[in-house]
Amino acid sequence: MVATDYSVGILQYIPFFYVIWSDDLLSASEISVVQKVIGLDASLDKDEKIQLQSWLNRDNPPLDDEIKNWRQTIASSQVKLIENDTYPLTSLSQRLVKSDDLNEQLKHIEVHLGIQPNHYNHLFDVEVVHEKTSDEYDAKNLDEILKGKHSKVVDGFRTFLDKPDFAWKTLRNKEEFRNKILKQVQLLGEAGYGAMAYPNAYGGTGNMPAYAAIFEHLMFVDGSLAVKFGVQFGLFGGSIQKLGTKKHHDQYLTEAGKTKLLGCFAMTETGHGSNVRGIKTTATYEKSSDSIIIHTPGKNDNKEYIGNALHSKIATVFAQLIVNGKNEGVHAILVPLRNENHETLDGITVEDNGYKLGLNGVDNGKIWFNNVKVPRQNLLDKYGEIRDDGTYFSSIKNPNKRFFTMLGTLVGGRICVARGALGGSKMALSIAVKYALNRRQFNDNVKIQEDLIMDYPTHQLRLTPAIAGAYVYHFTLEEMMKRYSDDPQSDKRKIETQVAGLKSIITWFANETIQECREACGGKGYLLENRIADLKGDVDIFTTFEGDNTVLLQLAAKGILSDFRAEFNSVGFSSVLKLLQTQISDKLAAINPLYSNKVDAEHLYNPKFHKHAFDYRTRRLTYTLAMRIRNYIKKGIPSYQAFLKVQTHLLALGKAYSVELAYHIFCDHCEQIIDLKYRALMEKVGCLYALDQINSDARWYLEQGYIGSTKSKAIRQRVERLSTELRPHIEVLVDGFGIPEHCLTAPITK
Amino acid sequence: MVATDYSVGILQYIPFFYVIWSDDLLSASEISVVQKVIGLDASLDKDEKIQLQSWLNRDNPPLDDEIKNWRQTIASSQVKLIENDTYPLTSLSQRLVKSDDLNEQLKHIEVHLGIQPNHYNHLFDVEVVHEKTSDEYDAKNLDEILKGKHSKVVDGFRTFLDKPDFAWKTLRNKEEFRNKILKQVQLLGEAGYGAMAYPNAYGGTGNMPAYAAIFEHLMFVDGSLAVKFGVQFGLFGGSIQKLGTKKHHDQYLTEAGKTKLLGCFAMTETGHGSNVRGIKTTATYEKSSDSIIIHTPGKNDNKEYIGNALHSKIATVFAQLIVNGKNEGVHAILVPLRNENHETLDGITVEDNGYKLGLNGVDNGKIWFNNVKVPRQNLLDKYGEIRDDGTYFSSIKNPNKRFFTMLGTLVGGRICVARGALGGSKMALSIAVKYALNRRQFNDNVKIQEDLIMDYPTHQLRLTPAIAGAYVYHFTLEEMMKRYSDDPQSDKRKIETQVAGLKSIITWFANETIQECREACGGKGYLLENRIADLKGDVDIFTTFEGDNTVLLQLAAKGILSDFRAEFNSVGFSSVLKLLQTQISDKLAAINPLYSNKVDAEHLYNPKFHKHAFDYRTRRLTYTLAMRIRNYIKKGIPSYQAFLKVQTHLLALGKAYSVELAYHIFCDHCEQIIDLKYRALMEKVGCLYALDQINSDARWYLEQGYIGSTKSKAIRQRVERLSTELRPHIEVLVDGFGIPEHCLTAPITK
Known part of the structure; x- marks a missing residue:
């Protein structure tokens, strides 16, 4: 037998060498790990x-x-490979030489090369004792890390949801479906969850971040519930809280929080989807009656797609406020829609929007106003009021600034939309992973047990980077909500820019992820009972509502540019450009051929590399964008047209900036994880996110010469490899999302 | 006034120079066009x-x-820019110098630089006389080109569909919806459309390509109709036609074609989605009773997701045929399911699959068989029979070959699936384009008319390459169906490989396109009444059924490799590799820095460049894939595991091959278009497709050194530019799809 050729010392290394040379990916740094170990191994002779x-x-x-x-x-040798050994390859190796102890040096290789049984179990012609999931990590600990400060609130909320009223059910008829969702919203309101973000005096706890955390959980129950909940408490209630004054709070806020008063948020118009400033509805102050007249001037100027429109008694209506013949800009006014018998009031027309791709439990409608009179006091007048003498007054003199201050109060809603989309993707990922761990795929070789779908490289690549994304975006949104709610005087405009970008990339991420999950579950994913189909239909519109992603990304990009935009036409602009250029040159100094082709694992896995790459991209895109706009403007092209010409460039900048921001927040958060074992896991997850992002934009990096061909290929391979390395922990990672058993009802997860 | 500085000769060139230098994209070849013109212009002095x-x-x-x-x-000068002038810029230019004639040289520049009013209308500070669509082309002519030989059949079919029975309506209850679709299928059957592909003797015309053309049209009515129609006539009827013999044809085919006999196609099993060869249902021949016993052995071995299962009287059941204790492999047997009163027969259990993401008008179900006895004659015995003496006989001795011959007859179904997906994307594109031509977007400048959404560069980039794709895939699928049906003895295995790949890339293309269209229509696209939402839900599963795309692409890739796969372990393999390498070297010889950075328009727009790039990619991927597999095998790794390790590589090859194939077919087809004006338009469309494809894989080309940074950027810019150049014709291009007015009911298209 061949085996007798090897000494015991050599023999124990054979499985490692076999794996190393059969595998594709072995860089210099990994060879040096093995070299070092051999040098140190006292069990080997010269x-x-x-x-x-x-x-x-x-x-x-x-x-x-x-x-x-x-x-x-x-x-x-007929040794077994037992996957749930702590060091499976080392253990196999020691069985091979019939030793009871584990060689420390071999353990070192196993850990530092990050090789996992699912890497190599197919390579051996030995019996493999399989395991679906490693028990190295505990999902409960991950869940605690994700819940953070909201642990108690979230745990209580999960228990609260465990009742028949919140059980998922297919309801195809929209009226039935809407009634069920309405009842759920009422239950939540009565239990105090709706008012959570309001001040204590109005039944709340003033805790917006905790509100966001429970909001995400509603996605596990039903997308329609999350959206209707958000409309009632976040948009309608929130508009009273943030745009109204004490008289409004006293009269409406407690009632809204308890769902005793149902309301809607009437901003968007058919003709003006993304242009709030251009809405046509008018609110004209009539001094003689001391009232405001709400009117829809044209056929397409109706309020459109208004959630809760069919159940509401009252609406927060956004309209051009005209006082003494002067248009003071867009303001919000409370307008009653229906009486106690739920009949629409005079001058009000409401029309059902009908069936949609998803969210059919939400009653969306169109609203027209025909000279509807409301008392002057109904103006939500925190930022602009009509005084007793019938004159308009605002402490914010600049109408532009006033408008953006009002809209800025809605940023919390955008964070919640992103949070909801994230919840949808977590749910879909949990279902797809559990399915892939239950189902075996055929293979042609009868000798070998059929594989779990989860063991296929393509399947790992499909789901694992998305799981990493979900972790990164979870911490990102937690942090953004904290910043937004912590200090009302913080740099709101900056947060607004950031949220605009993050809402876009996260809702797109969620849609792509849910689609991957649908396909990963094959035909089973297409059945409503398995929940992914509904998530797909529901989350789809998240890319459009509360700001269309394409528009928001341009907003974000313009925000990034705005620091020097004012100087576009001035002499100062060239000095700004010079500064930008210097900064890029600094960055570029590092881009020598050695750097752009550096492919060892330490480098590729180092957050410094990721941050450098993200930073370089944002700066470079900013600089080239500014240059292009400047060149257009120098030739006399008006700035509106110049911006039109660079539209795709704006989108790229908006995305790049948002990814960089998310990764920075994630890395900062990792440092706060006390348990080092879990911190290491999270760092690996973050690394996969970062490399996956660089990988998906590798074309741009190649074009810039920031990476060379070799590095580009190495990055792709590392994404595949990290996805494989995380395979043993994939179930723990999705369980870490903490989706309650009673919400995870899809039959394919069982 | 400044204008007086310029002579008339100079002045007429000013608008051109202004456009040229304001724009971003001006290559050497374009400058040389202008230089030449100036040299030739007799109206200019020295x-x-x-x-x-x-x-x-x-x-x-x-x-x-x-x-x-x-x-x-x-x-x-206060001249107007009139967009629907034949030569808008030349005309503006001649108005500037108050000339009545058009300077031929200026016309030459306008045509050869391909500049369109929507390129530059924003650059001028003059009154623009807008037009939504140019009248240079006539949609009717495009429609004729697409219909080709099937013009008469298709026209008749479109008229046939113009009746209330085929009017689109939201039906949320699945029973109601299914009944409506059933009625539509019956109407089509009675009118002879179902039998179209059957021989004349059985009510048909033997015209499979025409069948595919009308099949696509069903998507304009309802996705559920297309699928149920395909199940009844294509799968069920088709299995009798292709796997049965004369006795089956005589007894069943006419009835099936007329929908007097409803049947289903029971192949897939819950436990064996993509592995037909591993299905567990057994069909055991019992000599004593001269019958076959159909049985479902285990709980998860039921037939799954069977379309038409609730309406059918009979099923074509795929099962392991066991004769005299020997398993002869998978065969198809006709098994009655229900009696005249539509009660299920003894031993048959059918369960509704319930609600799905889409296609709720199709009655999918699970079927179990408990020792169900059918006569021996029910075996569809074209490729394998049980003789009177109770022995098994097949003219195809190799069981593998027999199995694949049987499955090969189903390739037509895969072409139809791709064709249906294509129809869905045409429909979505038509709706999205018409919406974008109706709706104006705000801009900040009050002086300027609000833009049509279609005039936004991002919007053009979103929809135009997809329209190009739809044209390319239309001709591709026409040609494949022709090849498939023309000659039953042609290289079936090759066609199978090709169809596997094309089905994958086209159904993915359709899903991406429909998603883009949904987002492009914003919230309006989310309403069921606007049809895109249903298309999205319906077409989604096309990536999974009739072969999961991921599995099919691997099949395609293995087919490409299979020419030399047999030699993997033999000495001959190295000579094959050598040959491959030589071929690539030949290709690479062209890849000198001059070539990889060649960015002039002639080169980038030249089909030779596109074909070279596609060919290079396919060869290179084949070669590296073969090398990788060979290296694994040389190390003793079994081929099954080796293929697992290169899974993502296989997918890349499958896609690359399919894109190349589609483009070649399209180019060949273009040459057959007689009207040169329309041929030129189609060539431009093909060019956009090719550049868009190269653009989306630019990272790979950069990695290979096939293109350099400059070329990569130039390709991206050309995709944007071509999308803009096609803007004036975009409505004609979607109208060319020929979707009848009575199917295009979405309110947002009006």
Whole structure:
């Protein structure tokens, strides 16, 4: 037998060498790990060390026959590979030499090369004792890390949801569906969850971040519930809280929080989807009656797609406020829609929007106003009021600034939309992963047990980077909500820019993820009972509502530019450009051929590299964008047209900036994780996110010369490899999302 | 006034120079067009020529102040820009110099630079007379080109669909919806459309390509109709036609075609989605009773997701045929399911699959068989029979070959699936384009008319390459169906490989396109009444059924490899590799720095470049894939595991091959278009497709050194530019799809 050729010292290394040389990915840094270990291994004599070192030469690799010998040696030994050993390869190796102790040096290789049983179990011709999931990590701990400060509130909320009223059910008829969702919203309101973000005096706890955390959980129950909840408490109630004054709070806020008063948020118009400033509805102050007349001037100027429109008694209506013949800009006015018998009031027309791709539990409608009179006091007048003498007054003199201050109060809603989309993707990922861990795929070889779908490289690549994304965006949104709610005087405009970008990339991420999950579950994913189909239909519109993503990304990009936009036409602009250029040059100084082709694992896995790459991209895009706009403007092209010409460039900048922001927040958060074992796991997850992002924009990096071909390929391989390395922990990672058992009802997860 | 500085000769060129230098994209080849024209222009004197030529130096471009002067000159002249002039820029230019004739040289520039009013209308500060669509092309002619030989059949079919029975309506209850669709299928069957592909003797015309053309049209009525129609006539009827013999044809085919006999196609099992060969249902021949016993052995071995299962009287059941204790492999047997009163027969259990993301008008169900006895004659025995003496006989001795011959007859179904998906994307594109031509978007400048959404560069980029894709795939699928049905003895395996790949890329294309269209229509696209939402839900599953795309692409890739796969382990393999390598080297010889950075328009627009790039990619991927597999195998890794390790590589090859195939077919087809004006339009469409494809894989081309950074950027810019150039014709292009008015009911198209 061939095996007798090897000494015990050599033999224990054979499984490692076999894996190393059969595998595709072995960089210089990894070879040096093994070299070092061999040098330190006291169980080897000098000749053995020389022999083993000779097998580590990349320029002169072991012969194929040698590798076949290794394979044969392992196969004929009849040792088992037990996947849930703590060090499976080392254990196999020690069984091979009939030793009871584990060689510390081999353990070192196993850990530092990050090789996992699912990497190599197919390579051995031995019996494999499979395991679906490693027990190295506990999902409960991950869940605690994700819940953070809201642990108590969230746990209580999960228990609250465990009742028949919140059980998922297919309801195809929209009236039935809407009634069910309405009842759920009422239950939540009565239990105090709706008012959570309001001040204590109005039944709340003033805790917006906790509100966001429970909001995300509603997605696990039903997308329609999350949206209707958001409309009632966030948009309608929130508009009273943020745009109204004490008299409004006293009269309406407690009632809204308890769902005793149902209301809607009437901003968008058919003709003016993304242009709030251009809405046509008018609110004209009539001094003689001391009232405001709400009117829809044209056929397409109706309020459109208004959630809760069919159930509401009252609406917050956005309209051009005209006082003494002067248009003071867009303001919000409370307008009653229906009486106690739920009949629409005079001058009000409401029309059902009908069936939609998803969210059919939400009653969306169109609203027209025909000279509807409301008392002057109904103006939500925190930022602009009509005084007793019938004159208009605002402490914010600049109408532009006033408008954006009002809209700025809605940023919390955008964070919640992103949070909801994130919840949808977590749910879909949990279902798809559990399905992939239950289902075996055929293979042609009868000798081998059928594989779990989750063990396919393509399947790992499909789901694992998305799981990493979900973790990164979770911490990102937690942090953004904290910043938004912590300090009402903080740099709101900056947060607004950031949220605009994040809402876009996260809702797109959610849609792509849910689609991948649908396809990953094949035909089973298409059945409503398995929930992914509904998530797909529901989350789809998240890319459009509360600001169309394409428009928001341009807003974000313009925000990034705005620091020097004022100088576009001035002499100062060239000095700004010079500054930008210097900064990029600094960055570029690092981009020598050595750097752009550096492919060792330490470098590629180092957050410094990721941050550098993201930073470089944002700066470079900003600079080239500014240059292009400047060149247009220098030729006399008006700035509106110049911006039109660089539209795709704006989108790229908006995305790049948002990814960089998310990664920075995530990395900062990782440092706060006390348990080092879990911190390391999260760092690996973050690394996968970052490399996956760079990988998906590799074309741009190649164009810039920031990375070379070799590095580009290495990054792609590392994404695949990290996805495989996380395979043993994938169930723990989705369980860490903490979706309650009673929400995870899809039959395919069982 | 500044204008007086310029002579008439110069003045007429000012608008052109202004556009040229304001724009971003001006390559050497375009400058040379202008240079040539100036040289030839007899209306210019020598000094004027020198002056104009001096403004064409890229290294020393006109000063910004000069460009501003030009702008001012045009603005102060108060000429109008009339977009539907045949030569809008030349006409503007001649109005500027008050000439009545059009300068031929200027016309030449306008045509050869491909500049369109929507390129530059924003650049001028003059009144623009807008037009939504150019009348240069007639949609009817495009429609004729697409219909090809099926013109008469298709026209008749479109008229046939114009009746209330085929009017689109939201039906949320699945029973109601299914009954409506059933009625539609019956109407089509009675009118002879179901039998179209069957021989004349059985009510058909034997015209499979025409069948595919009308099949696509069903998507314009309802996705559920297309699928149920396909199940009844294509799968069920088709299985009798293709797997049965004369006795089956005589007994069943006419009835099936007329929907007097409803049947289903029971292949897939819950436990074996993509592995037909591994299905567990058994069909055991019992000699004593001369019958076959159909049985479902285990709980998860039921037939799954079977369309038409609730309405059918009979099923074509795929099962392991066991004769005299020997498993002869998978065969198809006709098994009655229900009696005349539509009660399920003894031993048959059918369960409704319930609600799905889409296609709720199709009655999908699960079927179990408990020792169900059918006569021996029910075996569809074209490729394998049980003789009177109770022995099994097949003219195809190799069981593998027999199995694949049987499955091969189903390739037509896959073409139809792709065709249906294509129809869905045409429909969505038509709706999205018409919406974008109706709706105006706000802009901040009150002076300027609000833009049509279609005039936004991002919007053009979103929809135009997809329209190009739809044209390319239309001709591709027409041709594949022709090849498939023309000659039953043609290289079926090759066609199968090709169809596997095409089905994958086209159904993915359709899903992406429909999603883009949904987002492009904003909230309006989310309403069911606007049809895109249903298309999205319906077409989604096309990526999974009739073969999961991921599995099919691997099948395609293995097919490509299979020519030399047999030699993987033999000495001959290295000579195959050598051959491949030589071929690639030949290709690579062209990849010198001059080529990889060649960015002039002639080169980038030349099909030779596109074909070279596609060919190079396919070969390179084949070669590297073969090398990787060979290296694994040399190390003793079994081929099953080796293929697992290169899974993502296989997918890339499958896609690359399919794109190349589609483009070749499209180019060949273009040459057959007689009207040169329309041929030129189609060539432009094909060029956009090809560049868009290269653009989306630019990262790979950069990695390979096939293109350099400059070329990569130029390709991206050309995709944007071509999308803009096609803008005036975009409505004609979607109208060319020929979707009948009575199917295009979405309110947002009006």
